[in-house]
Amino acid sequence: MSEQRLKDRVAIVTGGGRGLGEATSLRYAKEGAIVVVADLDKEPAESVAKAIQDNGGRASAVALDVTKRDEVEEVVTSTVNEHGRLDVMVTFAGVALFGPALDCTDEVWQRQFDVNVTGTFLCAQIAARQMVKQKSGRIITVSSIMGQRSGDRRMSYGTTKGAVIALTKQMSGEIAPHGVTINSIAPGPVKTKMWLEANTDVEASSAGYLGHIPMGRLGQPEDIANAAFFLASDDCSWITGHVLNVDGGFIATGVRDGIF
Numbered sequence: 001m002s003e004q005r006l007k008d009r010v011a012i013v014t015g016g017g018r019g020l021g022e023a024t025s026l027r028y029a030k031e032g033a034i035v036v037v038a039d040l041d042k043e044p045a046e047s048v049a050k051a052i053q054d055n056g057g058r059a060s061a062v063a064l065d066v067t068k069r070d071e072v073e074e075v076v077t078s079t080v081n082e083h084g085r086l087d088v089m090v091t092f093a094g095v096a097l098f099g100p101a102l103d104c105t106d107e108v109w110q111r112q113f114d115v116n117v118t119g120t121f122l123c124a125q126i127a128a129r130q131m132v133k134q135k136s137g138r139i140i141t142v143s144s145i146m147g148q149r150s151g152d153r154r155m156s157y158g159t160t161k162g163a164v165i166a167l168t169k170q171m172s173g174e175i176a177p178h179g180v181t182i183n184s185i186a187p188g189p190v191k192t193k194m195w196l197e198a199n200t201d202v203e204a205s206s207a208g209y210l211g212h213i214p215m216g217r218l219g220q221p222e223d224i225a226n227a228a229f230f231l232a233s234d235d236c237s238w239i240t241g242h243v244l245n246v247d248g249g250f251i252a253t254g255v256r257d258g259i260f
């Protein structure tokens with residue numbers, strides 16, 4: 001069996017019940033971490049925790065709404081009470097409410113910000129307070145390529161992801177002297193439930209992306225879990241305030257005319 005590189009680290013994965021958060025929870029557990037799978041929907045979180053336990057790993061499931069400060073505090077406090085510390089906080093919980101910019105309502109705008117920005121803020125701040133006391137810890141936010149480039153129907157979503165990138169950079173300097181890092185993963189398209197629901201014409205959206213991804217494929221949840229592993233690992237001890245695009249080259253690439 002290969003060496004477990006997160007052995008005994010204590011990690012909270014928000015949005016861990018499915019999609020990218022599920023893949024990351026499974027990867028962390030495989031690397032020896034104790035994983036708290038936190039999700040608005042407790043049932044899928046319980047299935048992920050059970051899958052980990054059935055495989056010999058350590059995990060528990062909790063219901064968590066990341067928009068509620070008292071709930072985030074409770075999850076961090078109970079994790080620390082049970083395991084003595086918190087090493088990693090990864091914030092996959094998010095929503096993607098796509099629609100034309102000119103039709104975006106105040107309600108959609110607000111909901112998008114509540115979950116993606118306020119949720120990230122609360123998880124990062126409350127985790128950081130604990131990690132600063134410990135003098136160590138890793139916070140990993142989840143932004144998007146859409147926080148850096150525009151996409152049709154993605155105005156409110158992309159704006160929240162741009163804010164997550166700004167939050168990551170803003171927080172990094174104050175916590176760095178205490179041994180705590182914060183970095184962001186900016187995933188490219190991965191066909192999770194969120195992606196399939198937000199991209200109502202899956203074929204058109206897939207084709208739209210593929211024209212801009214020189215690596216020639218959409219992402220897999222494991223591509224994102226690999227990045228989440230790296231950012232939590234010892235190999236990443238001198239990196240903070242960074243945005244790691246995991247996107248098959250989407251952000252780096254401009255014009256593609258196929259003339260080589």
Ligand SMILES: NC(=O)c1ccc[n+]([C@@H]2O[C@H](COP(=O)([O-])OP(=O)(O)OC[C@H]3O[C@@H](n4cnc5c(N)ncnc54)[C@H](O)[C@@H]3O)[C@@H](O)[C@H]2O)c1
Nearest residue numbers: 015017018019020040065066093094144187189190192194
């Ligand atoms: N899939 C992609 O292509 C893609 C691309 C870029 C960024 N992302 C980001 O990655 C993250 C995960 O996306 P995914 O594709 O796995 O989506 P998903 O919808 O499959 O999973 C999101 C999870 O977050 C949970 N959640 C939603 N609101 C919550 C709340 N208030 N509190 C706690 N949990 C909540 C959901 O229950 C769900 O389990 C999101 O932040 C998303 O914006 C995804």
